[in-house]
Amino acid sequence: MIDDLLNDFLAETAEILAEAGGALVAWEADPADRAQLDAIFRLVHTIKGSSGFLSLPRVTALSHAAEDALDQVRRGNRPANAALVTAVLAIIDRLSGLCTALGNSGTEPQGDDGDVIGALALVDETPTAVAAAPAETTEEDINTDLLQSWRSIRVPLPLLDSVMTGVTDIVLARNEFARMLRESGAEASVIASFDRLSDSIAGMRQSVSQMRMQRIDKLFAPLPRIVRDLAQDLGKKIRFSTSGGEVELDREMMENIRDPLIHIVRNAIDHGIEPLDERVAAGKGVTANIAVSARQSGNQIEIEVRDDGRGLSPDALVAKALSARIVGAAEAKALTPREKLELIFRPGFSTAAKITAISGRGVGMDIVKANLEKIGGVVELRNDEGRGLSIVLRVPMTLTIISGLMVRASGQYFAIPRGSVREILLETSDSVRIDRVGGGELVTVRGEQFPLLRLEQLLGGEIDASEDCDDRAIILIRPGQGMSYALSVAAIHDHEELVIKPAAPMIMATGLYAGTTLPDNGRPVLLLDVQGLLAAAGVDASEAGRLSDANAEAAAEAAAARDAVQLLLFREAGGRTRGVRLSVIERVEEVPATALFESAGAVQVRIGETIFPVHAGRVPEGGGAVKLLRLYDGRSVLCYRIDAVIDIVRLPDAVQPAAQPGLIAGVAIVGGEPVELIDPFWLMAQYEAGAAGPDQRQPLCRLANDADGWASNFLAPILRGAGYRVIGGDEASEERPDVQLCLTGAAAGPIAADVPLVRLRTSPAAAGPEDDSIYRYDRAALLEALRKQVAGGRP
Amino acid sequence: MMEKLYLIARIADTRVALRSRAINSVVTVGTPVHVPAAPPHVAGLFALRSRVFTLIDPHVVIGLPPVPVAPGQRVIVVDVAEHGYALLADAIEDVCFIEAPETRVAGKLLPGWARVADAMIEHEGHSLLVVDPSHFVTLPVAKAA
Numbered sequence: 001m002i003d004d005l006l007n008d009f010l011a012e013t014a015e016i017l018a019e020a021g022g023a024l025v026a027w028e029a030d031p032a033d034r035a036q037l038d039a040i041f042r043l044v045h046t047i048k049g050s051s052g053f054l055s056l057p058r059v060t061a062l063s064h065a066a067e068d069a070l071d072q073v074r075r076g077n078r079p080a081n082a083a084l085v086t087a088v089l090a091i092i093d094r095l096s097g098l099c100t101a102l103g104n105s106g107t108e109p110q111g112d113d114g115d116v117i118g119a120l121a122l123v124d125e126t127p128t129a130v131a132a133a134p135a136e137t138t139e140e141d142i143n144t145d146l147l148q149s150w151r152s153i154r155v156p157l158p159l160l161d162s163v164m165t166g167v168t169d170i171v172l173a174r175n176e177f178a179r180m181l182r183e184s185g186a187e188a189s190v191i192a193s194f195d196r197l198s199d200s201i202a203g204m205r206q207s208v209s210q211m212r213m214q215r216i217d218k219l220f221a222p223l224p225r226i227v228r229d230l231a232q233d234l235g236k237k238i239r240f241s242t243s244g245g246e247v248e249l250d251r252e253m254m255e256n257i258r259d260p261l262i263h264i265v266r267n268a269i270d271h272g273i274e275p276l277d278e279r280v281a282a283g284k285g286v287t288a289n290i291a292v293s294a295r296q297s298g299n300q301i302e303i304e305v306r307d308d309g310r311g312l313s314p315d316a317l318v319a320k321a322l323s324a325r326i327v328g329a330a331e332a333k334a335l336t337p338r339e340k341l342e343l344i345f346r347p348g349f350s351t352a353a354k355i356t357a358i359s360g361r362g363v364g365m366d367i368v369k370a371n372l373e374k375i376g377g378v379v380e381l382r383n384d385e386g387r388g389l390s391i392v393l394r395v396p397m398t399l400t401i402i403s404g405l406m407v408r409a410s411g412q413y414f415a416i417p418r419g420s421v422r423e424i425l426l427e428t429s430d431s432v433r434i435d436r437v438g439g440g441e442l443v444t445v446r447g448e449q450f451p452l453l454r455l456e457q458l459l460g461g462e463i464d465a466s467e468d469c470d471d472r473a474i475i476l477i478r479p480g481q482g483m484s485y486a487l488s489v490a491a492i493h494d495h496e497e498l499v500i501k502p503a504a505p506m507i508m509a510t511g512l513y514a515g516t517t518l519p520d521n522g523r524p525v526l527l528l529d530v531q532g533l534l535a536a537a538g539v540d541a542s543e544a545g546r547l548s549d550a551n552a553e554a555a556a557e558a559a560a561a562r563d564a565v566q567l568l569l570f571r572e573a574g575g576r577t578r579g580v581r582l583s584v585i586e587r588v589e590e591v592p593a594t595a596l597f598e599s600a601g602a603v604q605v606r607i608g609e610t611i612f613p614v615h616a617g618r619v620p621e622g623g624g625a626v627k628l629l630r631l632y633d634g635r636s637v638l639c640y641r642i643d644a645v646i647d648i649v650r651l652p653d654a655v656q657p658a659a660q661p662g663l664i665a666g667v668a669i670v671g672g673e674p675v676e677l678i679d680p681f682w683l684m685a686q687y688e689a690g691a692a693g694p695d696q697r698q699p700l701c702r703l704a705n706d707a708d709g710w711a712s713n714f715l716a717p718i719l720r721g722a723g724y725r726v727i728g729g730d731e732a733s734e735e736r737p738d739v740q741l742c743l744t745g746a747a748a749g750p751i752a753a754d755v756p757l758v759r760l761r762t763s764p765a766a767a768g769p770e771d772d773s774i775y776r777y778d779r780a781a782l783l784e785a786l787r788k789q790v791a792g793g794r795p
Numbered sequence: 796m797m798e799k800l801y802l803i804a805r806i807a808d809t810r811v812a813l814r815s816r817a818i819n820s821v822v823t824v825g826t827p828v829h830v831p832a833a834p835p836h837v838a839g840l841f842a843l844r845s846r847v848f849t850l851i852d853p854h855v856v857i858g859l860p861p862v863p864v865a866p867g868q869r870v871i872v873v874d875v876a877e878h879g880y881a882l883l884a885d886a887i888e889d890v891c892f893i894e895a896p897e898t899r900v901a902g903k904l905l906p907g908w909a910r911v912a913d914a915m916i917e918h919e920g921h922s923l924l925v926v927d928p929s930h931f932v933t934l935p936v937a938k939a940a
Contacts (some may be wrong), residue, residue: 504849512831
């Protein structure tokens with residue numbers, strides 16, 4: 001009986017102490033916060049009360065001393081200062097120690113607490129103005145508060161777990177029963193009452209899951225104290241805040257992220273936050289911020305630790321990894337910026353310039369990552385070099401029920417944890433290339449190579465020829481950080497929420513399976529161990545070695561993409577998909593429908609102070625917004641009404657031209673669908689009637705040098721807009737140019753001696769009095785100079 | 796009383812007596828789900844009352860070639876180390892009290908049977924092997940076959 005009471009007391013006290021630590025630190029930051037002080041007082045008061053009942057004299061004396069001191073503050077007889085908080089924290093530490101000893105031995109150890117109690121009395125020496133208002137709360141009020149806040153009971157965890165297991169079994173039994181009912185063709189009334197049962201089981205499962213849920217602020221409770229102590233040790237000033245404490249998480253998951261979270265917070269204080277002088281030099285406030293926040297997104301919980309310290313320096317990380325021989329020079333060169341950051345997850349990596357007592361203990365982010373991955377979570381870095389780092393932990397809400405992807409191989413179904421699936425493709429897809437190399441297979445997906453494993457072969461079977469081999473699927477699997485492979489299966493079935501149970505030991509011993517599950521159809525399904533499959537195949541799935549190839553291919557692809565013409569796909573108001581060359585689009589405009597009006601039989605739009613023609617049969621009816629593509633030919637604008645922009649794709653090489661010139665230039669196949677391509681030339685011509693006739697002679701301007709493409713990209717449209725024809729320096733022309741432009745400073749191309757020359761410079765200021773060049777962005781001066789030269793050069 | 800209660804069954808072509816306290820139930824199974832790459836004595840998985848059971852083929856444990864599982868075949872369900880297993884039985888004969896005491900195994904058995912047999916017992920004029928079902932599950936499987 002006494003043991004039960006003692007256990008309850010210890011469990012309750014451990015919670016209270018954790019909470020009190022956090023509350024004290026918050027109160028220290030804002031001594032005027034009366035509510036915080038009352039809360040601490042109540043907590044200490046509770047410990048004193050329960051300990052008296054259990055006759056634990058040391059605990060009673062300690063809590064009494066703290067209560068006394070806090071009461072003095074509440075009554076306004078004593079100031080709240082850092083020294084007092086430190087003294088109360090010392091008492092709380094001593095209480096924690098006593099409780100641990102009590103838990104181990106069952107009796108209160110002998111000892112003297114005069115030191116910490118005395119320290120509490122000593123800090124009283126400099127009475128100053130008192131922050132807290134005199135107390136009016138009486139003891140009775142406090143007790144009523146307590147009763148209200150403790151209306152809950154304690155349940156041993158094994159009992160909770162067994163309830164959870166029981167409910168899981170009920171759910172499975174319900175699934176089986178549902179199947180039998182379906183097969184037996186039961187009466188509607190039977191099915192109706194089964195559905196009712198089914199609903200209440202679902203409700204019960206929900207409640208039981210909630211029973212296992214705990215508010216995440218339990219996890220946050222010890223953090224303020226850790227931050228305070230560490231900041232004091234390191235001489236840093238830190239404002240610590242938490243948010244989203246009401247988010248709930250399965251207690252088992254909570255256990256698994258407690259240590260990683262504390263580690264990340266300590267890291268942030270030790271490595272992330274700069275020393276005071278560095279912060280000042282960087283123009284930041286002296287007080288640094290660390291914020292821990294939690295939020296739920298779907299059935300995942302995101303916990304973010306954000307600091308406004310120096311962030312991670314990718315180059316410093318690489319240098320460090322090189323000196324620690326974690327990467328070779330060749331590999332280091334090939335790392336992408338993201339991969340550079342992720343070096344901190346490599347075993348043996350420590351970001352501190354020197355190992356400190358605080359966080360550089362050789363165990364680091366690799367352990368954090370491993371712990372998270374063990375429970376199906378991931379760690380993400382969001383780095384803002386110089387301004388801070390935020391680390392996001394993303395974990396599933398519960399362990400036993402996972403989202404699984406059902407696949408088929410050898411005529412049998414298997415489940416794959418959805419969390420490790422990166423992408424699903426068909427083997428016949430255009431973006432997939434399969435190569436047989438020296439007896440092995442590899443698949444290239446958009447320039448990235450993966451070892452290809454066939455599930456049937458991994459499982460020791462043959463690929464069944466009777467199954468559809470044509471549309472086999474490839475699943476890109478990422479079993480862990482920096483590893484990936486492709487798994488080929490006969491077919492993908494569907495996604496299901498699966499209750500996972502361990503399989504028999506001799507089945508687990510194969511290393512291929514992570515457990516069994518029983519979907520609704522009543523046939524057991526094996527959950528594949530995505531890491532075990534890799535081990536069984538004996539394939540090196542590390543992404544590191546493949547980087548250079550992938551980079552080279554990616555670079556080649558990027559180059560090809562640059563050369564290719566890009567096509568903007570959009571949906572017409574009529575629902576039809578059409579495309580137009582991206583280069584003729586100035587921008588996409590969204591205007592209220594009221595901006596469109598009809599004038600002289602043509603639809604026009606007012607955008608700002610300008611009126612543009614719109615290619616539309618009539619003014620659209622109704623209000624709302626209208627999306628317009630602004631086509632620009634360097635001179636005039638035409639708006640084209642669309643419903644929505646769909647995508648930007650590469651213009652296919654093959655375009656079937658239209659028979660007649662008109663709005664549609666031709667048809668191309670994009671993503672398997674025919675897409676009509678708009679002819680901007682024809683469109684513009686419709687609205688340009690009355691503009692300068694094509695037979696009028698336009699002066700020819702030659703760009704003598706254009707090494708970096710500036711002249712053709714920036715200058716040529718302006719020139720064309722101003723009525724010039726433009727040719728490049730190396731284009732042969734039978735006609736003598738009227739004028740030529742030359743960029744000073746760039747490598748000069750051949751300059752024709754008998755053509756007037758205008759020189760452009762890149763700096764706004766002239767080099768000297770005899771410098772007659774023109775600043776290249778001075779449009780007016782440039783056009784004026786050209787006009788003079790053309791006029792002067794002509795007889 | 797329970798100690799004297801035995802299940803008489805034909806397992807791996809041999810009549811044996813199984814101590815009833817080791818046995819959970821006797822049920823029939825449909826087609827089990829094959830477990831690729833599992834040890835040869837694992838005949839598959841099947842679901843019973845929303846639990847997944849591992850089906851064991853005693854023939855393989857004894858050193859005989861495996862037998863196919865016929866739908867409707869009876870199996871002996873046992874729990875070993877908190878996992879559910881089922882032994883394929885050629886036939887289930889009877890559940891009965893045997894008053895005779897268990898005796899030491901006399902004579903030389905085949906190596907496969909020697910591993911799983913605990914004792915012998917006299918029943919209706921025949922000597923039966925008393926086997927412990929858990930031995931079929933936990934014993935290392937003969938490498939031969």
